Amino acid sequence: AQSVTQLDSQVPVFEEAPVELRCNYSSSVSVYLFWYVQYPNQGLQLLLKYLSGSTLVKGINGFEAEFNKSQTSFHLRKPSVHISDTAEYFCAVRPMNTGFQKLVFGTGTRLLVSP
Amino acid sequence: DGGITQSPKYLFRKEGQNVTLSCEQNLNHDAMYWYRQDPGQGLRLIYYSQIVNDFQKGDIAEGYSVSREKKESFPLTVTSAQKNPTAFYLCASMGPTRDPPYEQYFGPGTRLTVT
Numbered sequence: 001a002q003s004v005t006q007l008d009s010q011v012p013v014f015e016e017a018p019v020e021l022r023c024n025y026s027s028s029v030s031v032y033l034f035w036y037v038q039y040p041n042q043g044l045q046l047l048l049k050y051l052s053g054s055t056l057v058k059g060i061n062g063f064e065a066e067f068n069k070s071q072t073s074f075h076l077r078k079p080s081v082h083i084s085d086t087a088e089y090f091c092a093v094r095p096m097n098t099g100f101q102k103l104v105f106g107t108g109t110r111l112l113v114s115p
Numbered sequence: 116d117g118g119i120t121q122s123p124k125y126l127f128r129k130e131g132q133n134v135t136l137s138c139e140q141n142l143n144h145d146a147m148y149w150y151r152q153d154p155g156q157g158l159r160l161i162y163y164s165q166i167v168n169d170f171q172k173g174d175i176a177e178g179y180s181v182s183r184e185k186k187e188s189f190p191l192t193v194t195s196a197q198k199n200p201t202a203f204y205l206c207a208s209m210g211p212t213r214d215p216p217y218e219q220y221f222g223p224g225t226r227l228t229v230t
Binding site: 009032034036041042043044045046049051090092094101102103105106107108 | 119121146148155156157158160163165203205207209215216217218219220221222223224226
């Protein structure tokens, strides 16, 4: 079975400051990893994903994430946040190379950007 | 444009009434999912379907029912047996298990309020 931990339920940050949202996972098999963003009263939108290859992946809106297999982490970063980045962010995993069709989500991190 | 539609965006019902939430996709995906979202609890899987005429219970199926008569459609019925139905409901779909892009696609959600 897989599990995803997002330790920070809420991260306050000032506009133009850097931010890191942490994600750790547990799995006995290799996994694909995803970050989604959810704006208020909307569905989830894919920010970025790691499937294979380079461990640093770039996504939309200036976000990037780094896969660290030894630490089983997939932290999300942005060097300079905007007010419009205020949203909830979800990390998710899915086992590789199987018929398993479910994603396992973390509980989410609310990013609050203030002026 | 391909995507997932959920209707209505907001739904109000009296306690004791069944209500059906609509989910339609034109992505030609086999797998479809229903999640419930409550503040601070992330996404919880209600039901999922991997193919037409087949579906499985998720983590919180009690008080809910689904059908999958067509590939494009996966309606969710919230029955009067659901003790706390007020929540934000998200529908999602996913493509072939062993082929890219591997992520789930989400609809815009339906906010159900039961009084």
